């Protein structure tokens with residue numbers, strides 16, 4: 316298993332190109348199951364989860380070809396799904412990537428059957444899929460759970476039917492699966508209290524490009540006119556706001572001046588507002604889509620309060636990275652994690668680096684500034700790993716981060732990008 320060793324103390328200087336959004340790319344890839352025409356996707360990030368989704372789609376009979384850009388950071392894909400010989404997403408793949416559940420809606424709506432392994436619990440919480448199944452069932456599917464698999468079927472010759480549905484709370488994945496299912500349903504579907512995350516909108520815009528009329532994109536009420544068939548499309552995935560946020564946090568803790576290219580600034584507004592309160596400055600060039608950030612060592616970070624919530628509020632996927640930054644603020648910050656019940660696993664590892672953090676239920680009190688000193692730490696999930704890398708940027712001596720396969724699931728060459736802006740960081744292949 317590869318590990319990363321980085322030496323703290325350097326400030327960041329230079330420019331980083333932002334990759335495509337993993338969490339937008341995955342549902343967009345699943346959309347290829349809606350049509351026998353070819354879907355061409357561009358600007359997918361070169362990360363392990365994209366490869367896993369290619370494997371899932373491959374087991375469902377999809378012809379997948381892909382090309383990696385000369386920079387090795389981006390992938391273009393061609394996906395064609397004629398007639399699957401199998402309608403099953405197996406446990407071996409689903410257990411490595413929960414987003415595999417997103418094949419349920421499109422398989423069911425196009426072919427009337429789908430068998431998808433239950434993903435099981437994960438490092439950040441229980442993460443059930445009841446909201447996904449409730450929608451499929453309300454649309455007319457029979458749902459059974461057998462031997463650890465969700466078996467969803469429709470009576471022969473029947474289509475899913477359009478519904479008016481209100482989600483009891485916001486779920487990104489359930490909104491995406493429902494959008495995919497509604498695309499070929501009979502009649503109109505209205506999804507209320509839908510997730511408004513940019514990744515959901517990216518999927519919706521792709522579906523529109525495939526010939527599915529959708530109103531209300533970017534709002535909490537989505538209206539989808541189900542069609543008999545969907546067509547192919549050429550589509551470019553949005554930039555990864557969580558990657559942008561991760562580099563913003565890196566700059567906030569390490570100082571220096573950094574330009575991030577290919578940014579949609581509204582997508583990171585909640586983080587920028589929080590860090591502005593903490594004393595970081597930024598400028599955005601809307602024409603060139605370049606976000607420029609600066610922090611001098613004399614500019615001390617102030618403590619802040621953060622509470623994670625669905626978009627457009629503060630994202631849970633930036634909580635760990637921001638916590639690492641706040642270990643250096645002058646006073647006590649509080650972080651409330653409202654989305655996942657077990658997303659403080661990085662706290663123990665940050666403590667091993669010298670951070671002073673207490674947990675009280677869903678609230679973490681981060682007492683700063685702490686003098687961090689490098690040691691060996693272990694990543695527990697994707698964003699926790701990024702938080703540890705960020706803490707390592709200011710730790711005295713060297714920090715070794717193990718189990719970085721988590722990092723490689725969602726960040727396109729994070730180590731390489733940080734090295735290019737002056738960080739002493741290397742990957743050890745073992």
Ligand code: EPZ
Nearest residue numbers: 338414442443444445446447485486487488489654655697
């Ligand atoms: C997506 O997960 C992202 N993953 C996550 O990013 C992200 O943290 C999360 O949304 C929240 O923004 C992908 O897009 C692939 P949810 P998802 O359904 O869709 C509960 C990363 O690091 N819930 O919005 O699984 C659930 O347990 C990952 O890139 C149910 O109870 O998240 C959670 O508490 C990690 N029943 C809350 O809702 C359901 O049927 C929100 O989860 C579905 C969800």
